[in-house]
Amino acid sequence: METIDGVRFDVLSLDCPSRPVLQRIGDKWTTLVFMILKEGPRRFSVIRSSVQGVTPKVLTQTLRALERDGLVNRQIYAEVPPRVEYSLTDLGVSLLGPLETVRTWAERNAASILSAREDYDTGTDDPT
Amino acid sequence: METIDGVRFDVLSLDCPSRPVLQRIGDKWTTLVFMILKEGPRRFSVIRSSVQGVTPKVLTQTLRALERDGLVNRQIYAEVPPRVEYSLTDLGVSLLGPLETVRTWAERNAASILSAREDYDTGTDDPT
Numbered sequence: 001m002e003t004i005d006g007v008r009f010d011v012l013s014l015d016c017p018s019r020p021v022l023q024r025i026g027d028k029w030t031t032l033v034f035m036i037l038k039e040g041p042r043r044f045s046v047i048r049s050s051v052q053g054v055t056p057k058v059l060t061q062t063l064r065a066l067e068r069d070g071l072v073n074r075q076i077y078a079e080v081p082p083r084v085e086y087s088l089t090d091l092g093v094s095l096l097g098p099l100e101t102v103r104t105w106a107e108r109n110a111a112s113i114l115s116a117r118e119d120y121d122t123g124t125d126d127p128t
Numbered sequence: 129m130e131t132i133d134g135v136r137f138d139v140l141s142l143d144c145p146s147r148p149v150l151q152r153i154g155d156k157w158t159t160l161v162f163m164i165l166k167e168g169p170r171r172f173s174v175i176r177s178s179v180q181g182v183t184p185k186v187l188t189q190t191l192r193a194l195e196r197d198g199l200v201n202r203q204i205y206a207e208v209p210p211r212v213e214y215s216l217t218d219l220g221v222s223l224l225g226p227l228e229t230v231r232t233w234a235e236r237n238a239a240s241i242l243s244a245r246e247d248y249d250t251g252t253d254d255p256t
Contacts, residue, residue, distance in 0.1 A: 021234045021237065021238045021241050021242075022156070022159060022230070022231065022234040023156045024241075025154070025230055025233075025234060026153070026154030026155065026156055026158075026159070027154065028150070028151045028154060030154075031150060031154070067248065068244065068245050068248040068249070069241045069244055069245060070240060070241055070243070070244025070245075070247075070248075071241075071244075091237065091240055091241070091244070094233070094237070095233060095237075097229065098226075098229040098230045098232075098233045099230070101225065101226040101229050101230075102150070102153055102226045102227070102229075102230060103150065104226075105153075105222070105223060105226045106149045106150040106153060109149065109219065109222070109223075110149045112198060112219055113149050113152075113197045113198055113199075113219070114149075115198070116196065116197055116198025116199075116219070117196050117197060117198075119198075120195065120196040120198075121196070
């Protein structure tokens with residue numbers, strides 16, 4: 001639990017403001033978008049083709065939510081046609097470390113989890 | 129990207145097995161349940177009262193999914209009435225570190241994010 005300016009943040013608490021933040025981080029597309037933007041500013045079309053399986057609508061919603069959270073910056077260049085690039089803000093960059101630890105764990109332990117699922121589904125795990 | 133037994137795990141890839149794993153970790157209740165179980169085995173009723181806002185149905189689904197993933201163990205004690213306790217498996221314990229870094233970040237930066245949201249919603253941030 002963190003205390004900032006006398007306010008205690010506790011994710012277990014229903015009305016704690018850190019809870020929606022945790023949910024934003026946990027969003028299925030957030031981590032994937034971060035993995036692209038950590039390399040530098042990227043255009044929408046580039047992000048879309050890099051994050052496999054995301055629809056334009058959902059990617060737009062995700063980027064807008066991240067921009068609203070102050071994690072991603074949207075920069076418009078006055079060209080013809082206008083060029084729009086997305087990049088991580090300083091706050092966004094500070095989230096890279098935590099996200100990387102989760103991502104690394106996921107990639108490293110995916111095989112164990114898939115194996116556990118198979119055992120569970122075939123009932124070899126727990127006869128009760 | 130991790131390579132295990134010659135298989136490359138890459139979360140950005142649509143069919144990578146690490147992607148559903150990442151989504152499980154990102155589930156809004158997973159982190160909260162882990163914060164309870166890291167203290168030791170707990171009964172359903174105790175978890176429920178500790179994780180504010182979760183319904184019995186959703187908590188049941190969450191625990192079952194975590195059990196299926198091999199992250200949580202369900203132990204039944206032959207008492208009258210039977211006692212059921214949930215605890216983290218070794219695999220679950222290995223996930224505690226990554227989850228803690230995310231949780232700490234969320235609690236530490238919740239205020240910045242809430243402030244960014246306010247700026248965004250009142251339009252003081254970006255007039256475009």
